Amino acid sequence: MKELKWWQKTNVYQVYPKSFLDTTGSGTGDLNGVTEKLDYLKTLGVGAIWLTPVYPSPMVDNGYDIADFTGIDPSYGTMADMERLIAEGKRRGIRMVMDLVYNHSSNQHPWFIDSASSRDSEHSDWYIWRDAKPDGSAPTNWRSIFGGSAWTWCEARQQYYLHTFAEAQPDLNWENPKVRQALYDAANFWLDKGVGGFRIDAIVYIKKPAEFVDGEPDSDDGMVNIHSMIANTPGILDFLHEFKEKVFEGHDIFTVAEANGIEPEDLDKWVGDQGVFDMLFEFSHMNLEFPHGELWSQATGYTPDIIPRLKKVLSASQQATAKNGWYPIFFENHDQMRCVKHYFPATADRKRAAKAMAASLMTLRGTPFIYEGQELGLDNVAWGAIEDYNDISSHGQYELALAEGRTADEAMEIVHRYSRDNARTPMQWTKGKNAGFSAGTPWLPVHEDYRWQCVESEAMEDDSVLSFYRQLAALRHTGEAAGVLQQGDYTELLQEDPSIMAFKRHFGCREVYTLVNFSGQEQDYKLPELAGAKLLAESVADSSQGSLRPYEAVIYIKETGEHL
Numbered sequence: 001m002k003e004l005k006w007w008q009k010t011n012v013y014q015v016y017p018k019s020f021l022d023t024t025g026s027g028t029g030d031l032n033g034v035t036e037k038l039d040y041l042k043t044l045g046v047g048a049i050w051l052t053p054v055y056p057s058p059m060v061d062n063g064y065d066i067a068d069f070t071g072i073d074p075s076y077g078t079m080a081d082m083e084r085l086i087a088e089g090k091r092r093g094i095r096m097v098m099d100l101v102y103n104h105s106s107n108q109h110p111w112f113i114d115s116a117s118s119r120d121s122e123h124s125d126w127y128i129w130r131d132a133k134p135d136g137s138a139p140t141n142w143r144s145i146f147g148g149s150a151w152t153w154c155e156a157r158q159q160y161y162l163h164t165f166a167e168a169q170p171d172l173n174w175e176n177p178k179v180r181q182a183l184y185d186a187a188n189f190w191l192d193k194g195v196g197g198f199r200i201d202a203i204v205y206i207k208k209p210a211e212f213v214d215g216e217p218d219s220d221d222g223m224v225n226i227h228s229m230i231a232n233t234p235g236i237l238d239f240l241h242e243f244k245e246k247v248f249e250g251h252d253i254f255t256v257a258e259a260n261g262i263e264p265e266d267l268d269k270w271v272g273d274q275g276v277f278d279m280l281f282e283f284s285h286m287n288l289e290f291p292h293g294e295l296w297s298q299a300t301g302y303t304p305d306i307i308p309r310l311k312k313v314l315s316a317s318q319q320a321t322a323k324n325g326w327y328p329i330f331f332e333n334h335d336q337m338r339c340v341k342h343y344f345p346a347t348a349d350r351k352r353a354a355k356a357m358a359a360s361l362m363t364l365r366g367t368p369f370i371y372e373g374q375e376l377g378l379d380n381v382a383w384g385a386i387e388d389y390n391d392i393s394s395h396g397q398y399e400l401a402l403a404e405g406r407t408a409d410e411a412m413e414i415v416h417r418y419s420r421d422n423a424r425t426p427m428q429w430t431k432g433k434n435a436g437f438s439a440g441t442p443w444l445p446v447h448e449d450y451r452w453q454c455v456e457s458e459a460m461e462d463d464s465v466l467s468f469y470r471q472l473a474a475l476r477h478t479g480e481a482a483g484v485l486q487q488g489d490y491t492e493l494l495q496e497d498p499s500i501m502a503f504k505r506h507f508g509c510r511e512v513y514t515l516v517n518f519s520g521q522e523q524d525y526k527l528p529e530l531a532g533a534k535l536l537a538e539s540v541a542d543s544s545q546g547s548l549r550p551y552e553a554v555i556y557i558k559e560t561g562e563h564l
């Protein structure tokens with residue numbers, strides 16, 4: 001077995017800086033706020049922080065629309081603040097991971113402003129420009145991921161430009177070697193600053209097909225989701241190998257790419273020694289309610305059969321990454337609803353649900369990614385009107401739901417479930433004003449539950465979600481289970497059980513067992529191998545072997561006596 005790398009043995013914490021901690025009273029979080037909380041993050045076994053984009057940005061998509069790939073947005077602080085964060089992190093064994101958003105830039109990036117100014121400009125072919133169809137309409141019927149056409153007309157050039165996401169996020173032309181080199185230079189700038197890795201955004205879209213053709217409409221708007229037309233276009237790996245060679249190779253960092261739709265049989269081309277990245281965020285367990293890229297209005301909502309399906313896809317991912325690469329375990333990020341609502345009915349006990357996910361996150365094989373607030377068990381929000389929502393995709397999907405014939409109330413219900421703002425409400429630190437997030441007016445409302453669900457309260461309670469996370473983080477890093485949890489292989493157990501997710505990790509002469517009841521009923525199970533095992537952690541006091549109470553999770557360890 002290969003010696004594990006530092007990032008395979010640690011926990012990663014995702015910070016959404018805008019919502020983490022505001023040290024100036026501006027209402028938005030900042031880099032100094034992250035520095036201030038490094039010691040807190042250490043208590044969660046964190047060795048790396050994935051920072052969502054902090055570069056200069058008009059913030060149409062909260063920083064995923066970048067106007068300068070090597071700067072810091074003034075709302076987050078200065079480059080000196082960033083350097084201090086990197087240095088203070090290093091002192092504590094926490095490395096910063098930058099988000100590389102290289103499929104597109106902001107339409108306010110100087111490259112785009114120049115490109116859009118005329119067909120003869122210096123950056124003319126740095127973006128994807130096409131003539132209109134003979135009738136003047138957009139070159140294809142592709143729908144952008146946020147809704148509406150993926151093409152926007154430019155008067156100065158008398159051409160359309162392509163944007164996989166918002167109009168304000170024009171796609172870069174990776175066919176142009178100068179574009180690629182400029183992006184590699186920007187990534188190397190951050191390596192020189194001492195960052196510990198990269199999360200690479202929306203990478204599956206960088207290569208476009210040779211010919212742009214209309215697709216079969218998938219909704220009443222006559223359009224087709226652009227994902228199905230451009231994702232993972234053959235030839236993409238040539239770009240990515242060049243990226244690896246010119247940037248990642250030879251550095252003690254990790255890379256994790258956001259890669260929706262890579263099939264397990266293609267994994268070896270993407271990750272591991274022969275591949276490009278260390279890890280891939282794939283979304284088979286996130287997209288259970290819209291497996292084929294359906295609109296939010298076409299999604300199924302929570303149904304109990306989500307559990308066997310979740311079990312199946314997680315097990316498949318565990319097995320696929322056992323052969324190639326390494327698995328980034330995650331159940332939340334800034335684009336997803338809170339996991340206590342995702343995999344549990346609305347009536348579920350939230351504390352138990354949050355702990356059930358904690359037990360899964362911290363004992364599956366791979367590197368756990370904790371998203372800010374997940375360690376407190378934060379819940380979704382449900383605001384009254386679409387105007388209350390900041391998330392650009394919520395607005396787009398709301399309009400699409402209305403266009404599909406939903407009433408305004410129905411469309412709002414859909415937004416309540418799927419809005420990305422669910423995960424973007426300010427972090428809850430204290431019982432005080434604005435949950436201790438800001439002395440000013442928070443850019444998004446603080447969740448109404450903050451008085452009982454905040455770090456201050458949960459740190460005092462032995463049975464809180466936070467205390468459970470801390471307990472599990474310690475298990476992963478020190479003590480008798482650490483080796484198994486870091487290195488052990490994975491075997492699914494109770495495969496046919498529709499409610500219990502169970503698996504065994506095994507390394508050397510030890511086994512660790514995790515059992516999680518995702519249902520609201522007590523469930524009995526038979527697992528003779530558990531005889532002689534010792535309880536390591538339980539989400540509810542006084543658990544008993546052989547049965548699980550509603551939403552209960554337990555973790556056992558067993559000495560096998562033989563060194564396998």
Ligand code: NOJ
Nearest residue numbers: 061064101165201202335
């Ligand atoms: C994926 C990011 O996670 C999301 O927040 C963003 O809106 C899109 N990529 C576009 O960059």
